[in-house]
Amino acid sequence: MTARVGVVTFPGSLDDGDATRAVRLAGAEPVRLWHADPQLHGVDAVVLPGGFSYGDYLRCGAIARFAAVMETIVDAARAGLPVLGICNGFQILCEAHLLPGALTRNQHLHFRNRDQVLRIESAGTAWTNAFQPGQEVLIPVKNGEGCYVADAATLDQLEAEGRVVARYVGNPNGSQRDIAAITNSAGNVVGIMPHPEHAVEELTGPSLDGLGFFTSALKHLVETAA
Amino acid sequence: MPRVVVDVMLKPEILDPQGQAVANALPRLGVEDVASVRIGRRIEIDFTGEPDLNQTREIADKLLANPVIEDFTIRLAEDGETVDAQP
Numbered sequence: 001m002t003a004r005v006g007v008v009t010f011p012g013s014l015d016d017g018d019a020t021r022a023v024r025l026a027g028a029e030p031v032r033l034w035h036a037d038p039q040l041h042g043v044d045a046v047v048l049p050g051g052f053s054y055g056d057y058l059r060c061g062a063i064a065r066f067a068a069v070m071e072t073i074v075d076a077a078r079a080g081l082p083v084l085g086i087c088n089g090f091q092i093l094c095e096a097h098l099l100p101g102a103l104t105r106n107q108h109l110h111f112r113n114r115d116q117v118l119r120i121e122s123a124g125t126a127w128t129n130a131f132q133p134g135q136e137v138l139i140p141v142k143n144g145e146g147c148y149v150a151d152a153a154t155l156d157q158l159e160a161e162g163r164v165v166a167r168y169v170g171n172p173n174g175s176q177r178d179i180a181a182i183t184n185s186a187g188n189v190v191g192i193m194p195h196p197e198h199a200v201e202e203l204t205g206p207s208l209d210g211l212g213f214f215t216s217a218l219k220h221l222v223e224t225a226a
Numbered sequence: 227m228p229r230v231v232v233d234v235m236l237k238p239e240i241l242d243p244q245g246q247a248v249a250n251a252l253p254r255l256g257v258e259d260v261a262s263v264r265i266g267r268r269i270e271i272d273f274t275g276e277p278d279l280n281q282t283r284e285i286a287d288k289l290l291a292n293p294v295i296e297d298f299t300i301r302l303a304e305d306g307e308t309v310d311a312q313p
Contacts, residue, residue, distance in 0.1 A: 059292055066289070095292065102294040109243050149240060149295060174241075 006043035014051030026214030048089025061091035090191030101150030107174025
């Protein structure tokens with residue numbers, strides 16, 4: 001049976017189309033989810049795409065957190081549903097308290113848009129099991145508010161529990177401890193600032209490295225179903 | 227109109243690059259004696275009836291501020307406090 005992966009569209013989402021394409025190229029059936037519809041329509045996993053939900057008003061992700069679909073996703077994520085938040089999706093996951101910390105204005109105030117090397121630190125999550133720990137991947141980064149911050153105790157806890165999923169090799173935005181991606185304690189919820197969905201085809205991306213995040217989820221679903 | 231004012235500021239330990247950029251521009255105005263600038267957000271909430279400070283606190287905690295990076299204060303607007311700040 002083909003896995004069904006939901007991609008949420010909020011008002012102001014940008015990368016829902018690319019995320020949908022990445023899901024399809026990874027071998028799953030993409031299902032479009034709508035912010036105002038609380039139903040998840042039987043999906044096996046969810047991607048919160050990049051963009052500027054609700055115009056980034058107040059704080060990035062602050063209003064999206066209260067969308068009807070998010071209330072359902074928060075409950076489902078706590079029950080184990082694999083959820084990947086990319087860029088604005090990562091910001092939404094932090095605002096929804098599914099992930100600790102926050103994403104703030106880039107330290108140098110510049111929008112950063114470039115192909116970025118990341119080092120995968122944890123291959124134990126639902127979204128990174130296709131990688132090897134220490135493996136370097138190349139995927140685009142594009143953000144103005146991507147600087148990950150948390151208090152020292154939270155950062156220490158993330159490190160101690162192996163919940164730093166990926167680090168920048170060459171920090172583009174001032175993120176503390178070069179953090180590019182983190183996970184929750186169960187490993188089913190991952191937030192990542194760079195964009196794996198933009199690195200899934202030779203024609204349009206700098207590599208095919210992004211595909212591994214999506215195939216990881218499919219592998220995770222097969223393993224947890226068995 | 228019964229009004230409550232919420233001020234949201236980044237916590238002191240959180241870097242405020244926006245404030246730094248403003249501070250760095252001040253010498254171009256001839257201002258040399260400013261040690262730092264920090265930028266926050268002022269939110270005015272008008273209630274239809276009696277202003278509810280407890281409800282405002284909940285609004286601020288859940289939506290207006292992100293307690294991970296920001297602190298907030300709430301207060302009743304003073305009598306005669308106008309919408310537009312006058313120079």
